[in-house]
Amino acid sequence: MTPARNPRPRAILRIHFHPVERNDELYGHLLTVLDGISPRIEPLPADWSAYVDLTGALTFWDRDVEGLIAVLRLRLLALHGVQSSAGAGPTRGIAAMAADATPPGAATVVVDDPYEIAAFLRPKPAAALPGIGPKTARTLARYGITTVGDIADTPLTTLQRILGTGPARQAHDFAHGRDERPVVPGAAPKTMSAGHRFDGDELDPDRHHRTVLGLVQELGARLRTAGEITQALTLTVTYADRTQTTRTRSLTEPTAHPPALAAAARDLLAGLGLQRARVRALALRAERLRPAEYAVHQLTLDDRDEKLLRLEAALDRARRRYGPGIAGAASTFG
Structure with a gap:
């Protein structure tokens, strides 16, 4: 009777990307690099990270976990100039905790051993x-x-x-x-995002507010240029200690127009209560995108909406001609 073979130990990777500028096209390219190592990828676009199941890839590449992570991080840097941080372990939870404790440019690997796992987990x-x-x-x-x-x-x-x-x-x-x-493989959902990183820890709620409204204008302009509308907004706040808070709000109507986007973004920001928070970065993501022809607009009895749309079109033309940041709502400027 042939003895049962021991199951192969799991090796799960959580990797965070740290690009200088963030856009959806770059995120897709980074996922392609991961796919060149292992096809079992679970994208997490909200915080620019992903889970990767390396269990089968270790045999294929004939490397240990540390060696394969080194290859992956080198490819990301060489092909796209993107620094990364990574955590790996026998479970999703351990990989995530290891990644959260790892600074950019480094990797933390927790070996699939009861003593190593306990030594890593218990002091946390x-x-x-x-x-x-x-x-x-x-x-x-x-x-x-x-x-x-x-x-x-x-x-x-x-x-x-x-x-x-x-x-x-x-x-x-x-x-x-x-x-x-x-790890549940899947394609990255269709999203569009804009972000801002402060020069230092920003405690001023007014700057938080102006920055979020600026991201709304940038995101709205990009959505309109692409002919897309969004059904939900997600706001991600990165704090001084590199922890993050993420909140999502569905829109009453799918749209690409600033008034509705700004109202949802303000609600998200207010709900986080950042009055005394040391904020390092803010990111706003439009989710569940659809072609603009599916937009539904509630009719009104005055011409205010029509005037706002004409003003919006004029601002879009100015941005295309002179570049982003040349014009916008007064509330976004200091």
Whole structure:
């Protein structure tokens, strides 16, 4: 009787891209580089990252995880001049945590070994565990549970009384390095994004507001030029410690026009409460794009909308002739 072969250890990669300028075309090119290493890619355009399942690619390339990541990062830099940071481990959760703890230009690999996994996970703060947000971390801290090791050591029944059955079981499994979630291959969704990185940590809410409105104008102009409309907006805030917060809002009507986009963006920004936050970068992404001919516009009894559309067309012509930033709403300028 032939003995059963041990399953091949999983090797999951989470990679973050750090380009100087961000655009959707570049993101697609970077995914193509990943596809040259392994076809099992799950794009995450919201934060310019992706999951890659390297399990089968290790045998094909005859390299270990560190060597294959080095090849991948070198290709990204050589072909597109894009620096990257990467984290790898036997699960999605560990790969994500390793990537979040890694600065640009470096890689962190957690070996598929119980002792290595425990040494990596246990000292981490509870909020670093996937699925544990700041509010849940504060709830756990009231019971003296502040690290991933504390979560692992807490009886499951106790966690269930604190968090509820489902979240407690997930947190308990993740804290012990158990995570069966697969990398789900797929094409990057059709999106369009604009971003701004501040020169330093920006605490001024007025600058946050002006910057977001500037991104709305840039995104709206690009959508109209491409003949597209968007059905949702996503705002991503990057803080001084490189953590991020992302919020999405669906639009009442698909559009490419600034008034509706600006209203949604302002709501997203206000909902984040950034009055005292040290913000490093802001990014706005239009999602679920459709051709502009599918736009539906609610008729009104005055000509205000028609005047706004004529003004918008004039501003678009000015931008095309003189470049972006030459004209726009007064609220976007300091």
